[in-house]
Amino acid sequence: MAVQTPAAVLDAAAADSAFLRDVVAGLTARPKRLPPKYFYDETGARLFEAITALPEYYPTRCELAILRERAPEIARLFPAGSALVEFGSGSSRKVRMLLAAAPAIAAYVPVDISFEMLMKEADALRRDHPRLAVLPVEADFTRPFSLPAAVAGAAHVGFFPGSTIGNFEPHEAAAFLRHAGAMLGRGAALIIGVDLVKDAGVLDAAYNDAAGVTAEFNLNLLARINRELGGDFELASFAHRAFYDGARRRIEMHLVSRKRQQVRVAGRAIEFYAGETIHTENSYKYTLESFAALARGAGWSPVAAWTDAGANFSIHALVFEGA
């Protein structure tokens, strides 16, 4: 068994209480909701990896295709000796494509909430890039955090792939871009993946895969509440629902109560009527123009944007001018 330091125990307790607070607040709100960032416990991260390989889930494949084709062009935007900061690094598959094309990068700062994942990926990257300083930061990148002192003097480039920005409400996305700019500094570049508006049928299929992996990913949120907060959700009594709202340009994901029922979470009774939903995620889709406008409003100048051949997904390069 791993021995935890007192600080690690405190961190875990603080994280747990934030989870508890957010779950109680979300399940007692009307309509009920849960923050999507809690999808990613160990099981959720594994299920998300499985989603990225599904035939219907095009974003990962399309973003990798853009990186494969455009990495040398993107790498030209990185000043010599710069530090690449990745928000929510997870597996290092995408950044490896940039690192291979950009020997000018001196340091890589992966920021992630999962300490185990950070350490595993950092070790592998150090082996493959012995001259690169790999400086992991364990943090929730949706909250303020500090960059390592070792990169204070370097030019900074941010990397935020995967269209995770789409899981933020537009005002949260703007706030994230402003904070990222303030942290990376005036003149810093940001390379960001953004999913694009497209045919509703393609979008619906991507979030309602035939194998049911997205349903399992959605339901794992209830399983996680059972595991970590002593909840008694019966998973079979909830159904996955995902649909595209064309007016709001977003996929909505919900968990629908199949019957009238009462669930207990952390000693509280939560009532559901039949058909009541918990809103678990929004995944906003942008046009090239609507994302550029969002970025401009947050102090970033768009300098380039690339799409895959089918124009399903985009990668934008932005430079921070100051808010």
Ligand code: AVI
């Ligand atoms: C991580 N994020 C960009 C995914 C998305 O497409 O919004 C999460 C996801 N939810 C269901 N499938 C994938």
